[in-house]
Amino acid sequence: MAAAKGDYEPAGELKIGQVGIANLRVRTLDVERLATEMRDRVARAPKLFARAAVVVDFGGLARTPDLATARTLLDGLREAGVLPVALAYGTSENDALAQQLGLPLLAKFRAQYEPAAGTPSAPAPAAKPAAREITAEAAPAKAAITANAPARAQHPGGEPGLVQLTPVRSGQQLYAENRDLSVLGTVGAGAEVIADGSIHVYGALRGRALAGAQGNEKARIFCREFHAELVAVAGHYKVLEDIPMELRGKPVQIWLDNEELRIAAFD
Structure with missing residues (x-):
């Protein structure tokens, strides 16, 4: 039955929010090599990358x-196990190519997960991937704060830090824009915490933690119990499979040293 006159309730509600999308910054246009690298990523961490949405x-x-x-290239990436969903903003030629491919263009959608060799990049402005390249990851838009409204605190620089008083549960995403993030509880498996500054987790870290999201290479990640699915600082990342067994379950700090992601235990 047709909607009554004056009834403007939409059939579908459209919202624009923060989503987890990986950004693949192509540095060498070698289709076979790119597909092989992506296939290896999917094989190493299928829970993170299998059928992951990717911006090229x-x-x-x-x-x-x-x-x-x-x-x-797009066909090769699909065969490797990921799903190319858009091109990153670029030149007018890039715009025309996106139209020919029937794909949208995405500008900066989260953080920078892929540092290009020698030059920082943003998925037009987008991602700065990682200690291998992920741009994956991941990447933003505006902050989707978890359902539990967090409190604000001051961090040393005088900027307000974001303090999450309750656990970040599976499927939730917390983003501290232009500031540090402190989580007083745990970060559950399947949850994601992101900060443009450093991240402090006073409980177990089981999900993903992405610090220095806008490219701050001095950012760090601290946690009391390390089980993270993925950690990244300024786009350089490691997945749990890359972490030595002796560090799992221990208090650790994570930082960048000459563009190499370091993870070490601390008391």
Whole structure:
């Protein structure tokens, strides 16, 4: 039955929010190599990368690839186990290519997960991936604060830090924009905490923690009990499979040293 006149209730509610999307910044246009690298990532951490949404960023190339090459790359990525969903903003040629591929363009959607060699990148402005490249990860938009409204605190720089008083549960995402983040409880498996500054977790860290989201290489991650699925600082990342067994379940700190992600136990 047709809606009554004057009834403007939409059939579908559209909202724009923060989503977890990986950004693949193409540095060398070698389709076979790119697909192989992605296949390896999926094999190493299938819970994180299998069927992950990926934005393809051609901003690191001298020239935008032609339509046939781009299609071959997208097909290769799909066969590797991920789902290309958009191109990152770039030149007018990149815009035209996106239209030919039938894909949207995405600008900065979360954080920078993929540092390009020598030049910081943002998925047009987007991602700065990681100690291998993930741009994955991940990446934003505006902060989706968890359902439990967190309190604010002051961190040393005088900027307000974000304090989460309750656990961050599976499926929740917490983003501290332009500040540090402190979680007084645990970060559950499948949860994600992101900060443009450092991250402090006073309980167990089981989900994902992404510090220095806008490229701050001095940011650090601290936690009392390390079981993280993925950790990243300024785009450099490691997954749990990369972490020595002796560090699991221990208090650790994570930082960048000459663009290499370091993880060490502390008392």
